[in-house]
Amino acid sequence: MPPKKTILRDAAPYLPELTLDCVILSFHEDRLKVLLLRWKGTQEWSLPGGPIQRNEAVDAAANRILKERTGLDDIFLQQFHVFGEVERYNREEIRHKLKHLIDPDKWYERAVSVGYYALVDYTKVTPTPDAYTEQCAWWDVQHTPALLFDHNHIIHVARQALRTQLSWQPIGYNLLPEQFTLPELQRLYEAILGKTLDPRNFQRKMLSLGILERLAERRRGGAHKSPYLYRFKKEQYELKLKEGNLFFT
Amino acid sequence: MPPKKTILRDAAPYLPELTLDCVILSFHEDRLKVLLLRWKGTQEWSLPGGPIQRNEAVDAAANRILKERTGLDDIFLQQFHVFGEVERYNREEIRHKLKHLIDPDKWYERAVSVGYYALVDYTKVTPTPDAYTEQCAWWDVQHTPALLFDHNHIIHVARQALRTQLSWQPIGYNLLPEQFTLPELQRLYEAILGKTLDPRNFQRKMLSLGILERLAERRRGGAHKSPYLYRFKKEQYELKLKEGNLFFT
Structure with missing residues (x-):
C-alpha cells in the first residue's frame, strides 16, 4: 500500500518527511527561558520549527526559522540531535487537537526532525508567531506546559546536549550582557x-x-x-x- | 517543474531524500582506522551507508548498516552531524563514475545525510561489502584515498566530533583490549x-x-x-x- 500523502509532500517546494525543530534559549533573571508558540484558537503550545525548502540547506532553514521567530540574524545555532523514531508522538491526538487548522487527512505521515538549539540575548528578541500560531512567548524551561508532538522530549534532549557543550565550549557570549x-x-x-x-x-x-x-x-x-x-x-x-x-x- | 525521481524514491520501502553515512572507526597498531567500501568494477571508495526503511527508526537503520558491514551488534554509535547542503558533491561526476552500476538518470536528486560514527574493536570486525561494492577494508584515517560523494568531508567532521567527545565522555572501552x-x-x-x-x-x-x-x-x-x-x-x-x-x- 503506498503511503498517504502528507501536507509536506503536497507542498511541492519542501522536502517531504524532514522537518526542523528549534529550541531557542535565553537567560533572564537567572532563569533559562525557551521560546514557544501557541496554536491559533487553542491553548496548545509547541516549539518553533517547520519544513525545509527544496533548494535550501538544512542549516539555512534553521537560520530562516530563527530569524522569522526572533528577528535576529547570526544566532549561535547548534544541531544537536535527529529525532528519527517511526512513531514520535500520538498522531491521532495531534490530528484531533489541530483539526480546525489542518486537513485531518494530512499530518499523518512520518517525519524525521533535525533538532537545533539556539542561544540568544533575551533583550534583543522580538517573539513572532508563524502562520499556524497566534502567540510567541518565553517560558521558564523548567516549567513548560505539556507541549504538542514530542516537543517536551526535544527540549529535554536539547538541555542534555547543552550541558555536554559546557565541557567542550565556553558559553555565555550570546546569553549574557557584555559585562x-x-x-x-x-x-x-x-x-x-x-x-x-x-x-x-x-x-x-x-x-x-x-x-x-x-x-x-x-x-x-x-x-x-x-x-x-x-x-x-x-x-x-x-x-x-x-x-x-x-x-x- | 517536478523533481526527477531518484533511486531512493523508486525504492518504495525507503524514506526519500534521507540517507545515513557511517564512519566506523577502530584503533590498531597505534593508528585510527576507518572502514571503507570499494565499488564494484572500480577503484572508487566510499563510506558505508544507505537509505532508511519506511518503518525503521533512523538509529535502528544505523545499527542495521553497522551490523551488515561489521557483523557486530551493540556498537557504540553516535549521531554527529546532519549533512544538509543542497549541493553536497558533484553529482555529474558521481553519475559518470558509477554509470555501470546505477541508472544514470537516477542519483540525481538531493539527499540529506545523517552522519554516525561508531567505535569498534578492530579484532572483532568481519568487514563485509554491500550490494554495490566488492571490497570492505580498513584504511588509516589519515591516509584515505579521495572518496566518492562528500565522504572525505564527512570523515573530517566525524573526527572533529570525536575530539569534542573526549571532553565530555571517556573513550576507549570499545577501542582497546580489556587490559x-x-x-x-x-x-x-x-x-x-x-x-x-x-x-x-x-x-x-x-x-x-x-x-x-x-x-x-x-x-x-x-x-x-x-x-x-x-x-x-x-x-x-x-x-x-x-x-x-x-x-x-
Whole structure:
C-alpha cells in the first residue's frame, strides 16, 4: 500500500518527511527561558520549527526559522540531535487537537526532525508567531506546559546536549550582557547544568580558560561586597570554540 | 517543474531524500582506522551507508548498516552531524563514475545525510561489502584515498566530533583490549586528538576521572620499564558516559 500523502509532500517546494525543530534559549533573571508558540484558537503550545525548502540547506532553514521567530540574524545555532523514531508522538491526538487548522487527512505521515538549539540575548528578541500560531512567548524551561508532538522530549534532549557543550565550549557570549560578574556567569552555568557549583572551583576553572578579562570596575549595589566585572576576550573565546575541547587542552 | 525521481524514491520501502553515512572507526597498531567500501568494477571508495526503511527508526537503520558491514551488534554509535547542503558533491561526476552500476538518470536528486560514527574493536570486525561494492577494508584515517560523494568531508567532521567527545565522555572501552597500559591509552587519545599530550598531565587527568582500575600485573617485554596494566571500571565509566561532562563535574 503506498503511503498517504502528507501536507509536506503536497507542498511541492519542501522536502517531504524532514522537518526542523528549534529550541531557542535565553537567560533572564537567572532563569533559562525557551521560546514557544501557541496554536491559533487553542491553548496548545509547541516549539518553533517547520519544513525545509527544496533548494535550501538544512542549516539555512534553521537560520530562516530563527530569524522569522526572533528577528535576529547570526544566532549561535547548534544541531544537536535527529529525532528519527517511526512513531514520535500520538498522531491521532495531534490530528484531533489541530483539526480546525489542518486537513485531518494530512499530518499523518512520518517525519524525521533535525533538532537545533539556539542561544540568544533575551533583550534583543522580538517573539513572532508563524502562520499556524497566534502567540510567541518565553517560558521558564523548567516549567513548560505539556507541549504538542514530542516537543517536551526535544527540549529535554536539547538541555542534555547543552550541558555536554559546557565541557567542550565556553558559553555565555550570546546569553549574557557584555559585562558581567563571575557570580552571574556561574548562575548561567548552574541554570544549564541544573545544579549548584562550588564558587571557588567554578572561578578557578573559568579563569584557567584564559577567555575572561577583568575590568577595572566592580558591580555596585549588591548585598555582598562588590564583585569585579568581566567581559569575554572575543579572540580567545573564538579560539576555544574552535578547539572544541576544554578537558584535554 | 517536478523533481526527477531518484533511486531512493523508486525504492518504495525507503524514506526519500534521507540517507545515513557511517564512519566506523577502530584503533590498531597505534593508528585510527576507518572502514571503507570499494565499488564494484572500480577503484572508487566510499563510506558505508544507505537509505532508511519506511518503518525503521533512523538509529535502528544505523545499527542495521553497522551490523551488515561489521557483523557486530551493540556498537557504540553516535549521531554527529546532519549533512544538509543542497549541493553536497558533484553529482555529474558521481553519475559518470558509477554509470555501470546505477541508472544514470537516477542519483540525481538531493539527499540529506545523517552522519554516525561508531567505535569498534578492530579484532572483532568481519568487514563485509554491500550490494554495490566488492571490497570492505580498513584504511588509516589519515591516509584515505579521495572518496566518492562528500565522504572525505564527512570523515573530517566525524573526527572533529570525536575530539569534542573526549571532553565530555571517556573513550576507549570499545577501542582497546580489556587490559591496557596508560601509555597505550594515551596513544589512543593522541590519535583522536591528532596531537601529542604531556604524559604526566594525561595520567593525572585520566586518573582523576575515577574510571581506571590498576591491576597487579605489569606489561612485560617493552623497551622501557614495565608499565602497570589497567582496566576500565565499567560502572564508573558508564556513569561518566551518562553525566556527559568531564570539565564541570
